[in-house]
Amino acid sequence: MLRKFLGGRWSTLSGDPVETVFGVLERDVMDVLWRDADLPVRDVQTRLRREVAYTTVMTTLDRLYKKGVLLRRPSGRAFLYSAALTRAQLRAQIAGRVLTGLLQSRDGAAAPVLSNLVDSVGSQEGGADLLAALEEMVRDKRRQLKKDKGR
DSSP: HHHHHGGGGGGGGSHHHHHHSSSSHHHHHHHHHHSSSSOOOOHHHSSSSOOOHHHHHHHHHHHHHHTSEEEEEETTOOOOOOSSSSSHHHHHHHHEEEEEEHHHHHTTHHHHHHHHHHHHHHHHHHHHHHHHHHHHHHHHHHHHHHHHHHH
């Protein structure tokens, strides 16, 4: 059953949370705005890899703005759009929210999540170095929590 659930869309994902969270057009628009900032709708439209209606691009930009991933500022009667976060910052934010949600679940799922995280980190190329970095982060966090508790 798990294979059936994880098959299809999940099996073709790149591992990039941006690929998972956003639709194709949203990703394409974000790619344009990660390359160039302060663009009006028309310039975003012309930089897309495929032909998309002006109103569709305008709606997509507005939705991304309302999701908080774009900034916009008025310029005459139009808006200029820019990415609010770099791709790396957005990836980290998405991954952090997913992980926080999993760890805060009330069904005792924290231990398996952490176990899978350690397994995933360890199985990567350079896994030993990543695990050492993770251990150091855990030690730093423990020190910080101990220090905060003493206040």
